[in-house]
Amino acid sequence: MSADSTLPAIQGPWSRELVKEIAMDIGKEVVAHIEMMYPAAISATPSTFKLSVRNTVFNEIMAAIKVNDAGQIAARLKERKAMRRKLGAAYREMRARE
Numbered sequence: 001m002s003a004d005s006t007l008p009a010i011q012g013p014w015s016r017e018l019v020k021e022i023a024m025d026i027g028k029e030v031v032a033h034i035e036m037m038y039p040a041a042i043s044a045t046p047s048t049f050k051l052s053v054r055n056t057v058f059n060e061i062m063a064a065i066k067v068n069d070a071g072q073i074a075a076r077l078k079e080r081k082a083m084r085r086k087l088g089a090a091y092r093e094m095r096a097r098e
């Protein structure tokens with residue numbers, strides 16, 4: 001048994017529950033990093049910002065582990081890169097109009 005009994009037991013190399021714990025930990029770490037390195041960003045955002053960032057990181061990790069074929073992984077990464085560029089350009093355009 002692990003030192004921390006709140007962690008799920010490992011069932012094979014990577015149980016879904018263990019990955020969920022890891023994904024949540026990473027999400028919380030990202031929020032902590034933003035709080036420490038960019039406190040002005042935290043104070044300039046709504047109260048739901050930290051929860052949104054944490055859950056977005058968690059959801060992206062959980063979605064990523066569903067893809068386990070090398071070709072599918074490469075396609076997913078390419079699609080996500082294109083979507084980020086498209087959304088970034090759209091947001092920049094919207095802000096330029098303001």
